[in-house]
Amino acid sequence: MTTLIIAVLGFIMIAAAVMAIYSKSLLSAIISAGVISLLASVIYLLLAAPDVAMTEAAIGSGLTTVVFLFAFHKIRRSEEAKNG
Amino acid sequence: MTIVTIIGVALFFIGLWGMLTQKNIIKIIIGFSIIDTGIHLIIVSIGYIKGRTAPILDAAVSRAEAIMRVVDPIPSALVLTAIVIGLAVTSLMLVYAVQMYKHKQSLDINDYEELKW
Amino acid sequence: MVKRFFILVMLILFGLMILPLLTGVPPATGLNPLAAKYVQDGPQELGAANLVTAIVVTYRGLDTLGEVAVLFIATAGVGFLLRRKKEHAESGTKRPASEILQTGTAFLMPLIFLFGVYIFVHGHLTPGGGFQGGVVIASGVLLLMLANTSARINQTLLHFVESLSGAFYVGIGILGLVLAAGFLDNRFLPLGHFGTLCSAGAIPVIYSLIGLKVGSELVGILENMRGDPL
Numbered sequence: 001m002t003t004l005i006i007a008v009l010g011f012i013m014i015a016a017a018v019m020a021i022y023s024k025s026l027l028s029a030i031i032s033a034g035v036i037s038l039l040a041s042v043i044y045l046l047l048a049a050p051d052v053a054m055t056e057a058a059i060g061s062g063l064t065t066v067v068f069l070f071a072f073h074k075i076r077r078s079e080e081a082k083n084g
Numbered sequence: 085m086t087i088v089t090i091i092g093v094a095l096f097f098i099g100l101w102g103m104l105t106q107k108n109i110i111k112i113i114i115g116f117s118i119i120d121t122g123i124h125l126i127i128v129s130i131g132y133i134k135g136r137t138a139p140i141l142d143a144a145v146s147r148a149e150a151i152m153r154v155v156d157p158i159p160s161a162l163v164l165t166a167i168v169i170g171l172a173v174t175s176l177m178l179v180y181a182v183q184m185y186k187h188k189q190s191l192d193i194n195d196y197e198e199l200k201w
Numbered sequence: 202m203v204k205r206f207f208i209l210v211m212l213i214l215f216g217l218m219i220l221p222l223l224t225g226v227p228p229a230t231g232l233n234p235l236a237a238k239y240v241q242d243g244p245q246e247l248g249a250a251n252l253v254t255a256i257v258v259t260y261r262g263l264d265t266l267g268e269v270a271v272l273f274i275a276t277a278g279v280g281f282l283l284r285r286k287k288e289h290a291e292s293g294t295k296r297p298a299s300e301i302l303q304t305g306t307a308f309l310m311p312l313i314f315l316f317g318v319y320i321f322v323h324g325h326l327t328p329g330g331g332f333q334g335g336v337v338i339a340s341g342v343l344l345l346m347l348a349n350t351s352a353r354i355n356q357t358l359l360h361f362v363e364s365l366s367g368a369f370y371v372g373i374g375i376l377g378l379v380l381a382a383g384f385l386d387n388r389f390l391p392l393g394h395f396g397t398l399c400s401a402g403a404i405p406v407i408y409s410l411i412g413l414k415v416g417s418e419l420v421g422i423l424e425n426m427r428g429d430p431l
Contacts (some may be wrong), residue, residue, distance in 0.1 A: 003087060010091035017095055017118055021102035026110055033114050036095070040121050043088060048138045048155045049128050050328035051253050052163050054320075056124070058336040059171050063419065064117060066343060067171075070426040071178040072110065075185050077428075082189065089223055097212060104208050126222075133229050139240070139252040140328060142396070147244050154252070156229070156236045161256040165268045168332055168415070172275035175422050179282045 002046055013039045026072060034065035088129035095122030109181045109191050113174065120170040124163045131159035248392040248401040249325040257330070258404050262385035266374070269367065269414060276363075276418045283425045298348045306348035313341035321412030325401040331408040335415030342420045346427060354424045359417050366414035373407055 013036050020032035037060025044053040095118055102115030132155055139157040141150055185191055232240065239256060249255040257265055321334030345352060373385075380389035387407065393400035 006087055006091075010087065010094075013091065014094055014098065017098045020114055020118065021098065021106065021111065026108070029111060029114055033117055036118060036121055040125060043091075043125065044128060047088065047128055047132045048136065049131075049160045049163075050138050050140070051251075051330065051333070052124075052128055052160050052167070054329060054333045055164055055167050055336070058333060058340060059167055060121065062340055063336065063343075063423075064171055064174060066423070067175045067178060067426060068110070068114070070423070070428075071182050074182050074426070074428060075191070078186060079189075086223065086228065093216075093219070093223065097216065101208070101212060105205060130226070131229075133231070138328070141244055141250045141252070142326075147395075150244070151232065151237055151240050154232075154240055156232055157239065157252040157256055158236055160253045161261060164253070164257060164330075164332060165264060169268060169271055171419075172272050172422075175426070176275050176278050179279050179426065183282055 006043060006046060009039050009043055030065060030068045030072065033068070034061045037061040037064065086129075088132075089126055092122045092125035092129060095119075095125065098122075107192050107194060109184070109193055110178075112193065113177050113181065116177070117170070117174055120166075120174075124166060124170075127159050127163050127166075131156035244395065247387060247404070248395055249404055250396055250401075251325050251328065251330070253328075254325050254330050254404065254408065255401075258407050259385060259387050262374070265411065266370075266385070269370070269411065272415065272418050273363075273367065276421050279422050279425050283428075296350075298350055302348045306344050310341055310345060313344065314338060317341065317412070317416070321408055322405060323398070324408040324412075325404045326396065326398070331411030332415055334412040335417075336419065338412070338416035339419035339423065343423055346423065354420060356421075356424070359421050359424075363414055363417040363421070366410045366417070370407065370410045370414065373403060373410070377403065 016032045016035045016039075020029045020036070023029050023032070037056060040060065041053045041057035044050075044056055099115045099118035099120075099122060102118065103112050106112055106115065136153055136155045137145060139154045139160070141147055145153050181191075184196065188195060239260060240252060243249065243252050243255045243260075247255050247259055249258075317334045317337035319334075320329040320337060321331045324330035324334070342354070346354075375384070377386035377389055378384045382388065385407070387402035387404050390402040390406075392402055398405075
């Protein structure tokens with residue numbers, strides 16, 4: 001049963017990784033990278049490593065996505081200041 | 085468990101392929117972050133022993149029987165450090181990308197040719 | 202096109218090189234000798250119930266010191282590269298946040314801070330510790346930044362908290378060298394009763410300092426990357 005759950009989560013993670021690399025919009029690539037980290041934290045919990053699961057959930061799907069979005073926003077704002 | 089090792093290796097190769105073939109700088113940094121997640125999965129999966137539980141000694145696992153019922157704690161300790169350092173390096177790379185964009189107004193990596201021969 | 206083909210061939214060869222990782226390593230059936238020694242001697246010598254905490258803070262304490270140094274260098278790098286000149290202020294209009302977000306933040310922020318402090322004070326008893334608690338505190342401050350778009354975080358306070366926590370961390374390490382068996386040894390404070398809050402020597406103190414330092418550094422990175430609010 002655990003193996004089945006891990007296999008389904010792994011399949012979703014690989015699909016999200018391919019979507020992060022090949023999508024046209026940068027915003028959906030950033031969100032897909034956050035989804036990969038979130039599912040990885042569930043797998044860490046199933047592998048009996050609760051400290052690593054807490055750290056990965058907070059850092060990977062929280063702070064890394066926010067740092068990517070801040071950088072994206074800075075680039076977008078500087079592009080609008082140049083054009084508009 | 086070997087299925088998690090296979091997932092980790094697959095994520096590593098998808099991230100490496102993304103870093104080598106994409107042109108947008110932000111996509112290259114996303115590929116680096118995916119490589120990081122894959123490697124951490126490989127390391128934690130090596131420490132897992134089937135049927136055992138987390139390395140915390142409380143009412144569920146007592147001190148005397150700890151050595152027969154507990155998963156290897158060393159890979160967890162190593163990955164804990166590695167995740168935080170991955171965040172620090174990713175944020176530094178993104179700041180470099182923002183400064184490069186302000187300098188040349190382009191996010192395509194083929195436009196930055198000062199270091200090529 | 203030829204370049205992609207070469208990249209594909211190189212990745213396949215690399216995959217063949219690390220194939221023995223998947224097939225040649227059998228799943229473990231027992232703890233290896235180093236892990237067995239840590240699991241057996243850890244609770245007795247150090248008094249910590251969380252074995253991962255015992256390894257991160259005392260057995261591999263120098264690695265944690267190195268990691269705190271790397272975080273400090275990354276924060277300093279981000280702050281240096283995003284330096285704003287005074288006359289080049291970025292202008293733009295920012296909408297104030299919605300009513301739900303502001304009210305919810307007023308309820309939730311003290312609870313998030315309390316939860317983060319709980320995580321790093323109980324690091325030696327339950328899963329968690331300094332890094333997790335610091336990141337939860339940084340997430341609380343991020344919520345404040347999103348709800349209150351014109352708030353500035355006091356940079357002087359951040360610098361003081363970060364520098365003093367780092368200095369005290371090294372100071373406690375030197376106290377361990379002077380009063381107990383080695384650098385970052387936790388046995389110069391009494392070990393106490395196993396499983397209570399005031400146990401495991403200096404591990405709660407060390408982890409609290411690490412939690413404050415990591416939290417303030419991550420808040421510094423977020424504040425520098427956010428830019429100027431209007």
